[in-house]
Amino acid sequence: MKRNIIRTFIIAVAAIFAVPQTADAQIGNLLKKAKKAVETVTGTTDAKTAEAKDAGTQAAEVAIASGGTMINPFSDAADIELVGCYGKSTSENFGTAYLVLKVKMKLNKNRIILSGNENGNKTMAIDADGNSYGTSAMGGMGCDVTEGVFVKLKVDAPQQQFKDVKKSVKEFQMIKMSIYIDPQYRGALTFKNVPIQWDVEPK
Secondary structure (H helix, E strand, O other): OOOHHHHHHHHHHHHHHHHHHHHHHHHHHHHHHHHHHHHHHHHHHHHHHHHHHHHHHHOOOEEEEOOOOOEOOOOEEEEEEEEEEEEEEEEEEEEEEEEEEEEEEEOOOOEEOOOOOOOOOOOOOOOOOEEEEEHHHHHHEEEOEEEEOOOEEEEEHHHHHHEEOOOOOEEEEEEEEEEEOOOEEEEEEEEEEEEEEEEEOOO
């Protein structure tokens, strides 16, 4: 009788200790699975957030009233519009070309630098046949601007113009113009499929 009671007691004690261990093991497995699920969701969310940030840093390509499109990666610092690309005849078949912009600063800045070789972004134009045209400027052209008001900037100093452009070229398929606003905002504006207005004065 005593043996049966002792045996039953030992089985009961063993069962008591066995149950928490099994429960702990099950809870441990559940926690591990939950952790993996959270890590997966967090990783996916982080990836999506990173993609959104990358997408946010991609400047929008906007239409230009005079033709073509423009990409302004500095829209946080300045509103920039291309008035047009103008050509000046230098001979019967060749000429120079230059840009006229309108710039409205969003920052408290009164001077920017255009059309140089800023941060490795050399100012250049490329026609439909792939011919490239550079400027002779070693540095950019300082331009007076102001916060909150559009200022028209004629980037036509002799060293800032695109040289030896054939007058048969009716548009540039791409123009890169360097810009320096401050150490945070520096690089290049991009213009695509911009028509050249030969021997026309900007309005």
